[in-house]
Amino acid sequence: MDASSGHSPRAVAPQQFGRTESQEVRQIDTQTDFINLPTRMLSNEANMDEYTEETALGEINTVVRSRTSGHLENYELVTFKINDPENPKNWSKGKKWYCTLVVAFTCFVVAFNSGIVTSDLTGVSKTFNVSDEVSLLTITLFVVGFGVGPLCFAPLSEMYGRQPVYISTLFLAVVFIIPGARAGNIGTLLVTRCIDGIAFSAPMVLVGGTLSDIWRAEERGVPMAAFSAAPFMGPVIGPLVGGFLSDAKGWRWLYWMQLILSGTVWLLITLTLPETYAPALLSRRARKLRKSTGNSRLITEAELNPRPLGDKLRLILLRPMQLLVLEPIVLLMSLYMAVLYGLLYMFFVAYPIVFQEGKGYNAGITGLMFIPIALGVLVAAACSPMVNKHYLKLSQRYGKNPPAELRLIPMMYSCWLVPIGPCFAGFPVGLGFILIYNSANNYIVDSYQNQAASALAAKTFLRSLWGAGVVLFTTQMYHRLGYEWAGSLLAFISLACCAIPFAFYFYGARIRKLSRFAFSAEDDTENTAGK
Structure with missing residues (x-):
């Protein structure tokens, strides 16, 4: 093949x-x-x-x-x-860790920007005299950009390197925060949020590649754990900070805070981060x-x-959709990640309903309710290197080509944590998010190998569209079902998804053998023998 x-x-x-x-x-x-x-x-x-x-x-x-x-x-x-010495994998540990912290912090800031605006959507509605649903579009359009941008920016990084894409997209994003903060009408605010979502998606999709550029596989456990926490910590810390900031300064300062943090990471990336690809x-x-x-x-x-330009465009634009439609592994894993991502963004709308409407808390105190999720994310990130060591130990039994299904073992244990969360507390949700997310990504990469970039793009596209859409009906769902049944519904959906890792653990190898896109050890042996 x-x-x-x-x-x-x-x-x-x-x-x-x-x-x-x-x-x-x-x-x-x-x-x-x-x-x-x-x-x-x-x-x-x-x-x-x-x-x-x-x-x-x-x-x-x-x-x-x-x-x-x-x-x-x-x-x-x-x-x-x-x-x-010019090979990034031969750089000193100090230089590698500096680059890791810069890109992880960049990823955190981007995720932070997606969540901080949820702290005062009411202020936006009152300022522009629009409905709550229209104000929620500031989240929806931003997250839609997260799904669309990677289809373009990941291939551009393969053509021109990481550095030019980081610098140009972050600069564009920083510039368009300013008219959003000073917006005189809702249209301006929504357009700038959409542009920022697309531009900010570039760092989110490039950070994992940057870390793989500089760290050897056997060194990568702790750095990847630091990165994996950032996309989930950002949306959780955003409402926490934004709640107190909006109470004190109003909703426009939520955008000025984005400008300060985003401008800082743009300067760090531009002035101090070398090319790694x-x-x-x-x-x-x-x-x-x-x-x-x-x-x-x-x-x-x-x-x-x-590769001819036509073939490039086919692989970049068409292949992710082919994988999403034709590959059960990509489709079901993407749906599972969409459920998790949607659950996270639902919390942005649900927490103010439960704690501000229901209990009379202000935005700042409501933001404190996100702390258990953050603690769960941190604990999961701390456990990730140990999970990776366990995988390496298991994979040694299989020699050169361990089965991709070994990657599902952490997911089979952690998937049960998420259904507990909507009913009881945020800590198990944060804990489950990271372990499931890392396991799913690793399984997709091992299953598709050099098609993995397209498979991950498909996953990101579907995940982001669902995450963008759920915020638009969360308010109605909680009001009509009530707090208890709305939370229970989320738990039941998460519980149903627990069947996915078990199904692929037992039947994934058979499914991959029937696929014309998935990788198999036999193909690798044939190609190697022909060299």
């Missing part, structure tokens, strides 16, 4: 007559980061060794039949040298070497075997 069909990206090019290199070689990582390889940007003939190996001389000699002349031609694929770094190195040496045969796979 070729790269476009969802299997091993290391298939041999039909016109590539072999690698004639005898130098020392070292794998950059103990596990290939399929999601970080530019498979959507390169043709099926591309060889990914350039991005997965370090070589003594910083090059891989290859012989390729020219598409124009038909003759065999020698090229030198530019690689990182062994222990190359290996293909982009190697492309820059190849251009410099050609200029300094005059050797036009120093090249990268991105220049040697680019």
Whole structure:
């Protein structure tokens, strides 16, 4: 199977007559980061060794039949040298941790921006004389942007690197916070929130890739735990801070606070975060070497075997929807994540109903009710490295290709925590969110490997659309069903989703064998044997 069909990206090019290199070689990582390889940007003939190996001389000699002349031609694929200081995976621990904290804080701020406005939607309604449903669109349009933006920004990062996408999108987002804060009518506020949602989606989708760029697989447990907490901590802390801020200063200060935090992370990203994406770094190195040496045969796979534009657009725009519709694993995991995401955003509307309408609390005190969810998220993040160690221990029994279903074990235990939450307290919900979310992401990546970027984009798209929509009917649901039955309904839906990890644990391998997109060990063996 070729790269476009969802299997091993290391298939041999039909016109590539072999690698004639005898130098020392070292794998950059103990596990290939399929999601970080530019498979959507390169043709099926591309060889990914350039991005997965370090070589003594910083090059891989290859012989390729020219598409124009038909003759065999020698090229030198530019690689990182062994222990190359420019390879992000060889950076010092201090530099890696600095980059990790910057991007994790960026992710937190973006998520914070999505939730802080919920603290004073009433103020927006009174200022512009609109209904509560119209004010809720400030959340809905922002979250819709979270689903649409990744379809564009993730591929752009594969083409141009992480840094340009971070800098440009964050700058756009920061600029459009200002007219939102000064909006004279509801239309201006809604348009700016929509633009900000799309622009802010870029950091959310790039952070995981950035961490995979700089950390080796065996080092990644704690950094990924820090990142995984940020998207859930932000929406939880937002109403907590926003409640007291809106009580003191009014709803417009909720936007000025976004400007202060977002401007800070834009400066940090722009001034201090280096490029981390290996293909982009190697492309820059190849251009410099050609200029300094005059050797036009120093090249990268991105220049040697680019994918035609039509194929790129098909993989970027069509493939996520194909996976969502045709793949039961992607569809059901996406639906489960949508339920969790919707539950989180429902809380933004439900908590003011229960505690402000029902108990007479002010916005600040109501914000304190989100603390148990935050504590649950922190405890789950602290447990994530231990969960990862347990997975590595189990996977050693299976050698090179452990079954993807091993990733579901944490979900099978933690899925029961979420149904408890709507009925009793927020702590188990926060605890379950992280463990389930990480398990689902890992399962999708292991199941689809170099199709994982498209699969995750499909998941993000569906999750965000549902999260955006639920806030529009949460008020009516709580008023008509009552607090107790509304919470119970959410618990029942969460309980029904508990069947998903168990179903895939027992039948996932069979489902993947019937798929034309999913990865299987047999495909990897066939492609490797052909090299």
